[in-house]
Amino acid sequence: MLGDCESFYASVEKAEHDAYKDRPLVVAGDPTRRSGIILAACPLAKSYGITTAERLGEALRKCPDVVVVKPRMQRYIDISLKITKIYEQYTDLVEIFSIDEQFLDVTGSLRIFGDPYTMAWSIQQKVLKETGVRVRFGISSNKTLAKAATDMWAKKNKDGIYVLNKAELAKTLWEQPVNKMFGVGSRMRNHFLSLGMYTIGDVARTPLPRLKEKFRARFGKQSDIHAEVMWRTANGIDDSPVTPATFNTPPKSIGHMMTLPQDYTQEEHINTVLLEITEEVCRDSRRKGYMGQVVSVNCMCSPYEDPTGFSRQMKISDPTNDTNTVFRAVKALFYKHWDHMPVRQVGVTLSQLVSDEEYQLSLFEDLERVQALNRATDSIKDKYGSAAIVRAASLTSSGQALERSRKIGGHYK
Numbered sequence: 001m002l003g004d005c006e007s008f009y010a011s012v013e014k015a016e017h018d019a020y021k022d023r024p025l026v027v028a029g030d031p032t033r034r035s036g037i038i039l040a041a042c043p044l045a046k047s048y049g050i051t052t053a054e055r056l057g058e059a060l061r062k063c064p065d066v067v068v069v070k071p072r073m074q075r076y077i078d079i080s081l082k083i084t085k086i087y088e089q090y091t092d093l094v095e096i097f098s099i100d101e102q103f104l105d106v107t108g109s110l111r112i113f114g115d116p117y118t119m120a121w122s123i124q125q126k127v128l129k130e131t132g133v134r135v136r137f138g139i140s141s142n143k144t145l146a147k148a149a150t151d152m153w154a155k156k157n158k159d160g161i162y163v164l165n166k167a168e169l170a171k172t173l174w175e176q177p178v179n180k181m182f183g184v185g186s187r188m189r190n191h192f193l194s195l196g197m198y199t200i201g202d203v204a205r206t207p208l209p210r211l212k213e214k215f216r217a218r219f220g221k222q223s224d225i226h227a228e229v230m231w232r233t234a235n236g237i238d239d240s241p242v243t244p245a246t247f248n249t250p251p252k253s254i255g256h257m258m259t260l261p262q263d264y265t266q267e268e269h270i271n272t273v274l275l276e277i278t279e280e281v282c283r284d285s286r287r288k289g290y291m292g293q294v295v296s297v298n299c300m301c302s303p304y305e306d307p308t309g310f311s312r313q314m315k316i317s318d319p320t321n322d323t324n325t326v327f328r329a330v331k332a333l334f335y336k337h338w339d340h341m342p343v344r345q346v347g348v349t350l351s352q353l354v355s356d357e358e359y360q361l362s363l364f365e366d367l368e369r370v371q372a373l374n375r376a377t378d379s380i381k382d383k384y385g386s387a388a389i390v391r392a393a394s395l396t397s398s399g400q401a402l403e404r405s406r407k408i409g410g411h412y413k
Contacts, residue, residue: 001104001120001139002146003087004155005080008100008133009040012079013069015132024048025067028056039071073408079131086127090119093242101150103143105242120161136160144238147182148173169236174201182233191218204234254290255349256280258400263302263342269398270343271331275323276394276401277348278330282323283378283386285350289357291319292350295329301341309345310337319354322370326350 005011009027014020024045028036036056048063059066080099087094090113093105106119113119120137127135137160138150145164152173153162164172179189181200195214197203203211208231215227232238256277264270274297285292296313312333320326330348380389387405394401 001106001116001137002097002143002150003083003102003104003123003127003135003137004150005083005100006134006136006155006160007040007042007046008080009071009076010042010045010069011040011133012072012076012131014042020067020069023067024050024063024065025069026050026056026059027069027071028059029071077408079133082131083127083133083135086130087123089126090123092244094244095242103146103242117161117163121159124160134160138162138164140164140236141166142236142238143240143242144182144233145173145236148236151182152176152180166236169204170201173236174199174204174234176200178203181230183230194218200234203230206231251288251290251353253296253349253351253353254281254285254288254292255296255347256284257298257345257347258404259345260343260400263344264398265340265342266398267335270334270346272393272396272398273346273400274330274334274348275327275391276399276404277346278327279323279391279401280404281348281350282321282326282374283381285321285353286356286374286378289355290350290353291321291356292326292353293319294350294352295326295333296347296349296351297330297333297337298345298347298349299334299338299343300345301339302344307344308339308341310339312337313349313351315352319352321350321356322374324370 010025013027014025022044024047025042026038026045027040028038038050038052038054038056038059041050041052041059045059045063045066048066050059050062050066056068060068076099084094084096084102087102087104091104091106091109093108095103097103106113106116109119110116113122116139120139124135124137127133136150136154136157138146138148138154139162140146140149145166149162149164153164154160176199178184178192178197178200179186181203184192192198192203195218197206206214208228211231212224212227215223219226258273258277260273264273294313294315296311298309298311300307300309314329314333316325316329326348334346377389385405387402390399390401393399
């Protein structure tokens, strides 16, 4: 089954503020600006036509009295983890899918807690009582169908629970418009319509070899995997288990990206943000216990209507997670490929990761001293926050480190 928290951010705010209980409420990215984006809207706000991802100004035109709340990302993370702990009282097989969605394999718990519907209702009431958040549950035989059950039916049901039987897909899932299928956005919907496929059943009933032929003709020779993913999704085929340790697997790369508050054109300003991002990447690598030997730099430049940019990488002599060493490679890559157009987004990534427990000593640099300095600055930031110690460049007008320290995932803590 899949548990989905209803209007999660907005539900947390309403649960913790009695004054908002009977009022339409939205959580917006920047309530001080009418151009802020709606991150979550409570059901009452949605009844006015307000939708997630629309601009705050548009929402205010629809409902001038709507309560606008600044996001508290750390609080939402804490509540999400609390809900996970509740789920784990019913099964040890809980897989986090997003901050407000989690898969549960309750196969081994049925003899204790009853049938899946009864168990879902019990969990739903417990979560509501302890957090004030209402959870909807889609129940089926695998994760793909549980996701479909949640999105298409449980979210619309009065009780917030729906059981999707695989034997009845022809009468349920297959009758739905193709754009309702997981993984199909507006562009993919248009492709399916051009191929004469209007419902999920049209995709499901198409023999896989024939669907691959259609995809090759439309998308090119490398589209077989995409065709099979769509065909398996339409047929409700999913062999992947519910895996609690999904986010504990070793990373293949560690990176960060930053969208700048305005376009940067001067090298000294660009160097500041490149250094800040490099420091984030290297600190993250050290915290996770990895060093990388391949450095990648991504850049996107204005104008917005026809952006330019690049994505390039280079291999350095030895794996490292030292900020200064990686920064030298980052600058070399950036200025080799930058076309001097105004920069609006930059990113840095370390890959080809290895454990930092072993590293190559150097005759020309005291690596032990460098490592000790990195550990000292990391420990200060871990204890007092990432803004407790910053480089001097970050205190200039082009620096973004202080502002980013107040955010999680681009939103305020």
